[in-house]
Each structure stands twice: as C-alpha cells, then as structure tokens.
Amino acid sequence: MTVKLKQSCILISFLMIAGCLTGCATPIGTQTSHTRILSPDEADNIGGSFLESSDIRTIASRMCPEILSVPEIANAEAPVRVAIAPMQNSTCYIFDKDILSRKLRSELAKYANGRVRFFSQNQGGQRMRKMIINEQDEDMWEKTLASAADVLVASRLISNAAKPVKVRLIAPKNVNLTDMNADSFMIMLRSAILEKAGGKISFLSSISNDGKTDTNKNVDYWLTGEFFAESISNEELQKSDASIIGWTINQSEHINLNKGSLLLDKGSSGMVTGTTVKTKKKPNAAKRLSVLLIDAKTQNIAFSKLLKMENKVKTGLGRADIILTGDVKGLHKAAGGNRSDYILVTFQLVDYRTNEILWEGEYETKKVTNRSAVYK
Amino acid sequence: MYMKITEKLFILLIFFVMISGCKAVYKTERVAQSRLAGEPQVGFVRPDKYTILGTRSVCDYIEIVYEKKTTNEAGFPLVELGVRNRGGQHFWDLKGPPIVLSVKATFYNAPIQSAGPTGAPVYETNWQTVRIVRGDTAHYRVVCPVKEARHYQLMLSELIK
Numbered sequence: 001m002t003v004k005l006k007q008s009c010i011l012i013s014f015l016m017i018a019g020c021l022t023g024c025a026t027p028i029g030t031q032t033s034h035t036r037i038l039s040p041d042e043a044d045n046i047g048g049s050f051l052e053s054s055d056i057r058t059i060a061s062r063m064c065p066e067i068l069s070v071p072e073i074a075n076a077e078a079p080v081r082v083a084i085a086p087m088q089n090s091t092c093y094i095f096d097k098d099i100l101s102r103k104l105r106s107e108l109a110k111y112a113n114g115r116v117r118f119f120s121q122n123q124g125g126q127r128m129r130k131m132i133i134n135e136q137d138e139d140m141w142e143k144t145l146a147s148a149a150d151v152l153v154a155s156r157l158i159s160n161a162a163k164p165v166k167v168r169l170i171a172p173k174n175v176n177l178t179d180m181n182a183d184s185f186m187i188m189l190r191s192a193i194l195e196k197a198g199g200k201i202s203f204l205s206s207i208s209n210d211g212k213t214d215t216n217k218n219v220d221y222w223l224t225g226e227f228f229a230e231s232i233s234n235e236e237l238q239k240s241d242a243s244i245i246g247w248t249i250n251q252s253e254h255i256n257l258n259k260g261s262l263l264l265d266k267g268s269s270g271m272v273t274g275t276t277v278k279t280k281k282k283p284n285a286a287k288r289l290s291v292l293l294i295d296a297k298t299q300n301i302a303f304s305k306l307l308k309m310e311n312k313v314k315t316g317l318g319r320a321d322i323i324l325t326g327d328v329k330g331l332h333k334a335a336g337g338n339r340s341d342y343i344l345v346t347f348q349l350v351d352y353r354t355n356e357i358l359w360e361g362e363y364e365t366k367k368v369t370n371r372s373a374v375y376k
Numbered sequence: 377m378y379m380k381i382t383e384k385l386f387i388l389l390i391f392f393v394m395i396s397g398c399k400a401v402y403k404t405e406r407v408a409q410s411r412l413a414g415e416p417q418v419g420f421v422r423p424d425k426y427t428i429l430g431t432r433s434v435c436d437y438i439e440i441v442y443e444k445k446t447t448n449e450a451g452f453p454l455v456e457l458g459v460r461n462r463g464g465q466h467f468w469d470l471k472g473p474p475i476v477l478s479v480k481a482t483f484y485n486a487p488i489q490s491a492g493p494t495g496a497p498v499y500e501t502n503w504q505t506v507r508i509v510r511g512d513t514a515h516y517r518v519v520c521p522v523k524e525a526r527h528y529q530l531m532l533s534e535l536i537k
Contacts, residue, residue: 065519
C-alpha cells in the first residue's frame with residue numbers, strides 16, 4: 001500500500017513537472033476561440049473572387065508613391081489641394097467602393113509630408129462645421145448691428161440735422177427667404193441706434209393712443225430693410241395654385257402626391273410641382289440684411305448699409321487644384337459552381353480646369369473560385 | 377528512507393518550477409546583430425513544408441534575375457526586382473508549378489547590411505501577391521515615398537494564407 005502510494009506520488013510529481021514545463025513553453029492558443037485574428041494581408045479562406053483586403057492595401061501602397069511622383073505634385077511649391085470624387089463601380093458586386101479612395105487618401109496623408117491636402121467630405125463633419133460657423137455668426141450679430149448704428153449716427157444725414165430726426169421702424173422685407181425672423185434684427189438695430197444716437201434720433205411708436213390718429217405725418221424717415229439670401233435660386237416659399245402648392249406646416253404631415261406620399265417634418269416648407277418636391281428648412285446661403293433709411297416725403301433711400309448676418313458654409317472644394325477619381329470595372333464569368341472575376345481598378349488625377357488626366361494608375365486581378373461569397 | 381528523500385526533492389523541484397512560472401515579466405532575448413547583418417537584401421522566408429529530411433520551398437523553383445535600386449523622376453527611391461519561375465529542377469519534378477508569392481519591401485534610414493536594422497522602417501509595403509507562371513519573369517517594382525530612405529530589404533514568401 002505504501003509502495004503504491006509512493007509510486008503514485010512520483011507519477012503525479014512527474015506529471016506536474018511536465019505540465020509546468022509545457023505550460024511555460026506553449027504560446028497563447030488562438031484556435032480555441034471562435035474568431036481567428038488575421039493580418040489584413042492574409043487570406044480568410046471564406047471564398048469569393050472579388051477584391052480582398054490585401055488588394056485594397058496593395059492598391060493604396062502602389063498608387064500613393066506614384067501620385068506623389070506626379071510632377072504637378074512633386075514640383076509644386078505650395079501644398080496641392082485634392083478633391084476626391086466618388087468612385088464608380090461597374091462590377092456586379094455591391095460594396096462600399098469609397099473604401100478604395102479612403103485607404104489611398106490615408107496612405108497619401110501619411111507620406112505626403114504636407115505636400116497634399118484633402119477636404120473633409122463626410123456629412124458628419126460638415127454638419128458640425130455648419131453648427132460652429134452658425135454659432136460664430138450669431139455671436140457677431142450684436143457687433144455687426146452696433147457698427148451699422150455707428151455708421152448711421154455718424155452719417156451727415158444725422159450729424160448735420162438741426163433737430164432730432166423722427167424715425168419709425170417698419171417691417172423689413174424678406175426678398176427670397178422663408179422662416180427668417182428679420183424683425184428681430186431690426187429691433188436690435190433700433191436699440192443700438194438709440195444707444196449711440198445721443199438724442200439725435202427719436203423713434204416713433206407705430207401705435208397711436210386712440211388707435212385712429214395717423215402717426216405717420218410726423219415721421220421724417222422710415223427705418224426698414226431687405227433680408228435676402230445670396231443665391232441664384234429662389235429660396236422663398238412659392239404660394240399656391242392648382243398645380244403648384246406651397247406650404248409651411250406646423251407639425252409632421254403626409255403630403256399626398258399622384259405617385260405616393262411624402263412625410264415632412266415640422267417646420268418644413270416646400271413646393272410641389274406634379275410629383276417633384278423640393279424642401280428647404282434652412283438654405284445654406286449667405287444671408288444679408290440691407291438696412292435702409294427712407295425719406296418719408298420723397299420715398300428716396302437716404303441711407304443704406306449692407307450687413308452680412310450669416311455666412312454660407314462652404315465645403316472648400318472651390319480651392320481644389322486636382323480631382324482624384326477612379327472606377328472599378330469587372331469581367332465576370334460563371335459556370336456550374338465555379339466563378340471567375342477579372343477586376344480592373346483605376347485611379348485618375350484630373351486637372352479640373354482643363355479636364356486633362358494628369359496621371360492614371362491601374363491595378364488588375366483575376367481570381368477563380370468554386371465557392372462564391374457575398375460582399376457587403 | 378532513500379525514497380523519502382527523493383519524494384522531498386521532487387516536491388522541492390515542483391515548488392521551484394511553479395515559483396519560476398509565476399513570474400509576470402520576462403526578459404526577451406535580443407537577436408544577435410551578427411545574425412541580422414547576415415540577412416540578405418532579398419530574402420526568402422517560410423519554407424512551405426518541413427520534413428525530417430529537410431524543407432521544401434518554392435525558392436527551389438525561382439531565381440532572381442535582377443535587383444537594382446535607383447531613384448525615379450521625382451527623386452523617390454525605386455527598387456526593382458525580377459523574379460523568374462524557372463520550373464522544376466529535380467528529376468522527380470521537371471515541370472514545376474505556377475508560383476504565387478507574397479512580397480514585401482521595407483525601407484530604412486539606417487544601414488541594414490553592416491549591423492542589421494537599427495530602427496523601425498521609414499516605409500514598408502504590405503504583403504503583395506505576385507503570381508508567376510512557369511518560365512515567366514515577374515517584375516516587382518516598388519517606389520518608396522520617403523526620399524530619405526537609403527536602405528531596403530525585400531522579403532519573398534509563399535502566399536500568406
């Protein structure tokens with residue numbers, strides 16, 4: 001019994017030593033998990049004959065130095081600004097084609113050393129930019145109106161007046177805008193003028209004590225304005241007839257059309273012509289206020305000052321020097337369970353002024369598989 | 377009595393092994409500079425089959441036709457490598473297969489021939505797939521977008537999968 005116990009102890013000891021030793025030497029197992037971690041250059045053994053992650057990396061790796069070697073970029077004294085046009089996909093596969101240009105852009109940004117600049121073209125970034133710029137504009141409103149008041153008070157019209165000038169505020173005109181509260185700006189302007197005029201200007205109320213007296217006869221000047229958007233298109237709401245229906249809705253509403261319906265959010269405005277619908281909640285255009293002082297007797301404009309109240313949020317693409325664009329084309333063949341794909345990816349650098357292709361790079365691959373895969 | 381001492385020794389041994397196994401931080405051995413310096417500029421890695429009698433590698437079937445480093449018209453380092461699939465060279469395999477290689481280029485500022493790589497590369501490509509049918513020569517060409525890169529190393533491997 002004792003001998004057996006000793007033998008068992010020795011055996012267990014050996015096993016433990018062996019276990020410890022093998023435990024020290026074995027690397028961390030990666031096969032026990034349900035998921036394998038691969039390098040992006042490794043094949044995944046799933047099948048499919050379209051572009052793989054290694055192809056995308058190879059395209060970027062090959063084309064980045066070629067683009068940086070183009071004379072228009074390599075010899076440029078200032079950074080070259082590149083606008084990226086969406087890729088065109090003519091293959092039978094549906095995939096996020098912009099992954100190709102995104103990887104290339106990332107590679108270029110990494111190695112261009114400041115010689116190439118790109119524009120942020122994602123929607124989230126643009127929305128945030130718009131919010132920042134609009135808030136900065138709002139912060140400038142008081143200063144802008146105060147400077148306009150300074151100019152008005154300092155004008156010869158006011159400074160040379162023998163007695164205080166009687167002014168009445170009238171509602172400004174919205175030239176080609178909807179949903180813009182121009183009245184608020186005029187009230188802010190009136191306050192700023194009163195503050196700076198030092199008694200040289202007096203504003204008359206538009207409300208008479210008895211409600212019947214014509215208060216306009218004592219007015220020297222009308223203070224008004226025109227609020228407009230710097231835009232070729234007409235930003236204003238079109239009022240209706242039978243074929244053109246304009247609306248401003250106060251709650252979410254379905255607008256029934258001949259072919260289907262459209263859900264509009266609260267505050268939307270728009271125009272319906274047949275089945276074409278256009279809505280603009282807040283048009284992205286520079287908004288200006290033209291402050292006018294109109295002679296009450298002659299109706300002549302005695303003073304005018306143009307103020308910029310809101311800037312247009314520009315994408316910056318107007319400063320681009322070169323367009324980077326590209327396309328993915330394919331030749332597909334299938335028989336039985338087998339499938340073959342020849343894929344040609346090309347990128348071009350285009351001079352936007354002349355439409356000349358400055359450089360073109362290509363990458364081609366052909367794969368055959370007996371196991372098709374779905375690409376997303 | 378003798379067995380009892382053996383048992384004690386075993387227990388002590390187990391104790392020390394387990395203690396040594398509880399270390400959280402280990403010193404990793406540094407590769408010898410001489411070994412790195414001995415690495416070729418164009419190297420072939422990953423034999424695809426290991427046997428008791430030796431390894432089988434596609435380097436049996438390929439040969440380097442040319443290898444040169446110049447600069448392109450923009451002044452970037454340009455490395456060109458010609459690799460030929462010479463087919464089977466053994467009596468048991470005179471034909472040889474089409475070969476798919478993974479090729480990677482790495483560029484360094486510091487020299488790698490004398491002392492081995494002394495720092496991280498300034499640029500490296502991904503593993504790029506090159507297929508060479510029998511008798512054909514593949515012309516692998518890589519431009520490094522970092523002008524300061526002076527030295528390079530090309531690694532060829534069987535297709536990474």
